[in-house]
Amino acid sequence: MPDAEDTPVHDVVAARQFALIGRGGQVRGGLAIAADGTPAVVLNDDHGVERVSLGVSPDGAPRVKLNDNNGNCSLALTVGATGRAFVGVFDALQQVRISISMSEDGLVGLMFNDADGKPRAAIGLDKDGNPVMLSTDEDGNPVPFQ
Numbered sequence: 001m002p003d004a005e006d007t008p009v010h011d012v013v014a015a016r017q018f019a020l021i022g023r024g025g026q027v028r029g030g031l032a033i034a035a036d037g038t039p040a041v042v043l044n045d046d047h048g049v050e051r052v053s054l055g056v057s058p059d060g061a062p063r064v065k066l067n068d069n070n071g072n073c074s075l076a077l078t079v080g081a082t083g084r085a086f087v088g089v090f091d092a093l094q095q096v097r098i099s100i101s102m103s104e105d106g107l108v109g110l111m112f113n114d115a116d117g118k119p120r121a122a123i124g125l126d127k128d129g130n131p132v133m134l135s136t137d138e139d140g141n142p143v144p145f146q
Contacts, residue, residue, distance in 0.1 A: 022046070045069075068092075091115070107132070114138070121145075 020029035020043075029043040040055035049071045054064050059081055066075040076088045082104055089098040095117040102108045109124025109132065121135045137143050 017032040018030055019027055022028040026046070026048050027044060028046075029041070031039070031041050033039055034055075036058050038056050038058055040053055042050050042054075043052040045051050049067070049069065051067050051071075052065070053067070054062075056062055057078075061078050061080050063076065063078045065073045065077075068074045072092065072094060073090050076086075076090070078086050080086070084102055084104060087100040088096040091097045093115070095113065095115060097113050097115075099111045099113070100109070101111070106127030107124055109122050111119050111122040114120045118138065118140065119134075119136060120138075122133070124132050126132050133145060135143050135145050
């Protein structure tokens with residue numbers, strides 16, 4: 001990096017996009033406004049694959065995504081307009097397989113989904129702090145834990 005004393009400082013730098021270019025000329029990251037008007041920061045690996053993104057969705061919800069070697073989301077963190085937080089762990093087919101969330105009515109839980117993204121088991125606490133456990137068959141019918 002250049003010596004800070006030798007670098008001119010500007011009060012404002014305005015642009016719609018900034019690109020971070022690696023020594024070999026590849027794009028390693030950037031800060032941009034997407035076509036839908038939302039801001040995003042992305043960081044790429046040395047092969048140009050997007051590995052981390054931080055942004056705000058069109059409805060104003062913040063989001064962070066961590067991607068695998070192919071650029072597919074492996075972990076996502078969002079906070080909805082109501083303040084409800086969600087953490088999702090995705091499989092290679094981009095199905096949410098594990099999620100941690102809190103509903104608007106105060107239920108907090110850890111949910112496990114099958115390969116089709118259907119909820120199959122959950123454990124959590126209701127709004128009064130009481131434990132809740134649920135398991136379902138492939139059709140969504142409740143079944144006892146085994």
